[in-house]
Amino acid sequence: MTLTEERRKAHQVRRLNKPDPRARSHGGQRFLLVGLVLASAYSLFPVWWLIVAATKNRTGLYQSNGLWFSGMHLWENLRQVFTYENGIFLRWTANSFLYAGVGSLGGTLVALAAGYGLARFEFPGRSAVFACVVGSFLIPIALLTLPLYLMFSKLGLVDTPWAMLIPCLINPFSVYLAKVYTEATVPFELLEAARLDGAGELRIFFSIVLRMMTTGGATVFLLAFVNTWNAFFLPLTVLRGERNWTLNIGLYNWSGKRLESGVDLTSLVLTGALLSIVPMAVMMVAMRRYWRTGVTLGALK
Secondary structure, three states: OOOOHHHHHHHHHHHHHHOHHHHHHHHHHHHHHHHHHHHHHHHHHHHHHHHHHHHHHHHHHHHOOOOOOOOOHHHHHHHHHHHHHOOOHHHHHHHHHHHHHHHHHHHHHHHHHHOOOOOOOOOOOHHHHHHHHHHHHHOOOHHHHHHHHHHHHHOOOOOOOOHHHHOOOOOOOHHHHHHHHHHOOOOOHHHHHHHOOOOOHHHHHHHHHHHOOOOHHHHHHHHHHHHHHOOOHHHHOOOOOOHOOOOOHHHHHHHHOOOOOOOOOOOHHHHHHHHHHHHHHHHHHHHHHHHHHHHHHHHOO
């Protein structure tokens, strides 16, 4: 056997003994698929339990399997939710839409303006301002609730919609996202061309920047809406009268009546909790084109 044949044979042996990269790839895909299935089951399990519980009456809640149906009392529970205490649940729903909708819309506009200013304007202390914005992520919102309450008490804004709307206007994380999206989508050349054509800064922002920031603005609005809709500690502190409560605070009050007055409203609380997630689900489905594009853009950035 010649030297060339020996080398060729040794190369074939090494190639046969070398593990197939495609097999490793399939193994990694199976591992990721199993992880995805487990994460989905973990996320959907509470929703399934809530749907099942909302269809039961008081007896079925305590005496049947919690993961399966026991009679269909959903329509009866819905009727009780909408008629209990003269339909106060509808008032809480309207309040939640007011705080989350108007507050998030105003906060998105402020965040886009601030992010645009940080990304496309040079001014003394810009790095320090951006550092403060990023550093504010480390401050939990719960630590700011008491100072906000004391400030609103002096201004006479406690137990008014302004006590919820004003904090929604300022969100450091939204400002950070807006800055990232501005840097990725708004070129300097376009702004300079608009200035050469005689456009003012406000006109540039409202006519050009906002239109180019539609995807980023939708993502910021969606995150702010979900955060405000799920807020608990802030409305619990600054809202006193039940006419101004949000859905979370109202349902929390219903759940506590069992200990205070012996009235068991568990069926109403669970049905109301199921209804409270419907607006967010509709919002996610309606705006999925924007937030999916926005998440991809942020990942590329």
